[in-house]
Amino acid sequence: MSSTVVTLDVPQSADRVWQLIGGFGSLPDWLPYITESLLGEGGRVRTLTNAEGGVIVERLESFDASARSYEYSIARAPFPVTGYRSTLTVLDRGADGARVEWSGSFTPDGVSDAEAVALFEGIYRDGLAALEQTLAA
Incomplete structure (x- = not known):
């Protein structure tokens, strides 16, 4: 099992950040790579469409x-891993704002641990950079 975590510190309050990213269907609100998020099963399943038309x-x-x-798991995606679990958390840093932590654990499937970790670190890092831009707008 491999894992990774990427963090972002922002000057906004934890409540403001959570208001933006805390909804399970809210990825298109702050992550341009995800163009659509459809909720099903009473809001417990999200079907995401990315900019290339891929579905997760x-x-x-x-x-x-x-x-x-x-915390969420992947039911279907084009990623070379199994057993994927991820957590998105917003921590209150008081007067310093908030820290967003995006972490994941998974078992590489057909790729090395380093390749799988690099894949998700890149996804999390790019996602948090997009969040930072959205919050600054």
Whole structure:
């Protein structure tokens, strides 16, 4: 099993950041790579469409609004991993703003640990850079 975590510190309040990213269907609001998010099964499954028309299906595993965190798994995606679980959390840094943590664990399938880790680090890093731009706008 491999894992990775990427963080972003922003000057906005944790509540403001969570308001933007805390909805399980909200990825298109801050992540330009995801153009559509359709919720199903009472909001527990999201079907994402990316800019190239690819589809990713993810399942909400846990949600904690008071901790500003949710965990999800991948049900279907073109990634070379199995057993993928990810957590998105917004931490309150008081007067310094908020820290966003995006982490994941997975088992590489047909690629090395380093390749799988690099893939998700890139996805998380690019995603958090897009979030930073959205918050600054």
